Structures are given as structure tokens and as C-alpha cells.
Amino acid sequence: MNLLTLFLLFVKYGFLSFGGGYVLVPMLMADLVEQRHLMAGEEFARLLAVAQITPGPIGINTATYIGFRHCGIMGGLVGTAGLLVPALVLVVAAMYFLRKYENTLWLRGALQGLRPAAFGLVVSAAWIFLVLAATSGTWGTADFSIRLLPGIMAVAVLILQLRTKIPFLWLMVICGILGAFFCR
């Protein structure tokens, strides 16, 4: 695979990754592993393991990994850029339309629906992270348990964020260190 094919492939994924980077994973699995046979299933599994525990959005991690594996450093960069080009165009186009039609009934209506939906999804993200950090096992089964400390940290961070001006990166470092020592 040369750089141009790689780039175009990820431009396509960029347009199709509707709903965020997580959507990319099953799509790539179906396309790259099962259809095109560009990657072995085992390697894809390793990629997922890496993408999930390294910093950064999963979509980026996946694109870089695949690009790097096929075309080296340039491949990693080109794959990532390909994934982002559609978003760059589409987000700016969306901003343009938001500004241009802000006083029309249909756009105001659409925003009336979109804003609370966006809020609902942010709430669910908070919930998902809380479950991830503060529980283990599946709800309703015998191995379900609650981990107290991450839950307390979540509440403490919430209060500190609402009441004080401490930069959140500090809070993250502190929670990470506390976690490394006490959440075992």
C-alpha cells in the first residue's frame, strides 16, 4: 500500500466515522481484516489493546498504528491526517451554517433538539467513566463490587471543579498518583 492509497483510505474512514472514534473500530475490523486482509486478526487485537491504554482519542491511535505498520513514520502521520481532513472540512462547514442560518426557524429548532441531546450524551459519558472507575464485575452477578476510592475522587473532583479554580490537569495528576498507590 502506498502513501496515497493509505491517505485516501483514511479520508474515507473519516467521512464514515459518524458518532466518534469508537465507531471506527468495528468498521476497520470489518474492512481491513475481514475484507481486504491487510491485517491479521491477532494484530488487530493487539492494536486495540494498545489504543485503549495509551493517551489520546482511540480513532487517532488506530489510524496512526495502521499507517505506521504499513508505511512507516510517514504512514502514521499520513493515515492520521487522512482521518482528520474530512472533520476539518465538515466542522468548519457546520460552523458556517450555524452562523449563516442562526435566525431561521429550522436551525433554531434543530439546535433546540441538539443541545439537550449533546448534554444527555455528556452526562452518560460521566456515568460510563464513573462505572469504569468505581465498579468491577457485572451488575447483578456475584463478582460485582464497588471500589470506594475512585468514586470518592470523582465526587471530590466534581466539587472542586464547581467551587474552585484549580486547573484540572493538577487534579488528574493527583488522582493518578493516589490511584497508583491505593487502588490495587
Place this chain on the structure above:
Amino acid sequence: MLILASASPRRRELLTRCGITFRVHAVETEELKNGASPFVLLAENAGRKANAAAKDYPLDTVIGADTGIVFEGQLIGKPIDSEDAKRILRMLSGRTHEVCTAVALRGAVQDDFSVSTKVTFKELSDETIQSYLDAVPVLDKAGAYALQDHGEMIIASVEGDADNVVGLPCRELLKHLHQEHACRTLFWEFAKITTMVIGGGYVILAAIEAEFVQRRKWMNSTEFLDLTATAQTVPGVIACNGAIYLGYWMRGWRGALAALAGTALPPAVVIMLIASGVAQLPQEAPWVQGMFMGVNGCVAGLIAATAWRMGKKVLKGIFPLLIALAAFTGMVYFRWNPGFLMLGAVPCGIIYAVWQMRHQVKKGEKL
């Protein structure tokens, strides 16, 4: 240090509320009153104030501002006496006028811009005018009124930045002040956020809110709502969509690219190091697992804080509550694609808006 070249206590108050530290240094200058179009006059006067102060503080950034009321192409000044004040208020009654503030930045940052806000007055009876003049001393105020002093008595609607009517277009001013380092800041802030956070998307949206809305005040909370709505509706990695939106908002294409590079480069480098075998993953060590748990707990709190502040803006009435509940259930319980959930909200919103309008029209007919 920022220098405010204005003696106005209202401007001082507005700037303090923006969370900026500054010093006041107002120099008496001769103000132009006529001879050009109102907008040119305001810009000229703002420039004069800033230039005069900039002579004393050449290394700092000086803010000069001049606010005026423009009605039918004329600049409305301060009233001469109470009869004149009555005349001005009667003239503006039931009509729309523009409040324009010209801002001149001199010194370290050099820029000129102006912001206009449309203000519509209620139909004012003579009694209302009298009771307003009794309640508020207006002789030192252009247009014989002040939004912040019992403005509700006389003003029907304000279209645009209300701070601008009080004397300083804070939002626009902050954008211009931060412009100098905006691209660099965008790159480094996003690089920091993305490196610290494992598993992108919503964490970065929350981080944008905490850092750029709450702390730096580059955006207000309604604008942030549109950012989250757009980032989740448009195809692409949610974190990157948010970065593009904020970057473009601040600095156009350059800003978008700077923010995007900050978000994408650090993880790309890390991944390449791992994929090439240079760096190893210490994934099984218990302390690493514990660190993730701690960070995840912190992230949950961080997102919850953002959600809390969004909720205060969004949840007005039953309809938004239902939509938010539906989105939450769809995501957490059914695990539907967030993009489709967002799209589904669009027709709901439009139908609701049309229904709302019809309803209001009917109510109007009954009255």
C-alpha cells in the same frame, strides 16, 4: 499587564468580571463630537484614548474604548438637562437603535474593532419616562439610559452582547486580546490535555469547557453548547472535532490546525514508539491499573462538572429534559451510536419549535 485607558467604573467592573488583572490609566483627551459618521468618530476617539495612555505604558497592552448610541445615522450624546433626557427617551421609544463600542488596542497587541448591539425600547408613556428619570440619574449617560440601571423598565429586547451596551464588548475583546498567542496556546493546551487523558472524546470536551470556557473565557457557555452539539453530530473523532471548532472559532484555519496538531501529534508519536517496539507497555503492573482507575475517577468528576454547568443552561422546561433523558438512555442502556442519537434529536427539535410557534400564534389570536 493590561492597561485600561478609561475612567468609567462600569468598564472597570466588566473587565474585572472577565477575570483579567489590569491597571486603570485614563488620560484626558480631546473628544471629537462631529465631522464624520458616528462609527468613524467612535473609532477615532477610542484610538485617541488608547494612544495617549500607550505613551506612558509602551510595553503593555492598552485598551481604549468609546461607546455611543446611533439612531437613524446620528450619534446620540449625553442629555444636557432633564428636559433633553425626556426628549431623547421619547425619540427612542418603541424603536430600535444601535449601541456601538469601538475598541482600540495599542502597545504589545495592536488592533481596532467595533461591536454593535441592537437595543429595542418598549413603547414608553410619559409616566414611564418620568418614573425612569426619577429612579436613575441619566445626565452622565449617553442616550439618557443605562441597561444596568433599571433597564427592564424601558428596554424590550437586546440583540447581541449585552456587556457592549454597558460599555465594553467583553467577549470580542477577550478574543482579540488572546489572539497574539492563541495558536501557541491552543497547541500546547490540547497537547497537554490529550497526553494526560486516556480515551479521548468526552474527556476532551470537558477539558475544553474547564480550560477554555471557565478559566480562559474564550467562549461563553451557550457557544460551548453549540461546540458539543457540532462535535458529536459531525462525522469524525469527537475530541478532534471539538478542537477544530474551538481553534477555528479563535483564529480561523490556523487556529484549527494548531489545535488539531496539539490533539493528534502526541498520541501519534506515542503509538509509533510503541508499535516500533522502542517503548514498552507496562500494562500488567498493578500500579498502572490503579493509576488508570484514579484518572478515570477524576475524569468522571471532570465530565460531571461540565455536565452540571451545561445542564443549568439547557434544562429549561420539559422538552429538553425528555430529549436529554432519551439520549442518556440510548447511550448507556441501548448503546446506540451517539451520532445517530444526535441526528434523531434534530427532527424532534424542529417539530417542537414549529409547535411552539403555532401555539404562540394561537395564544396571540385569543388575546
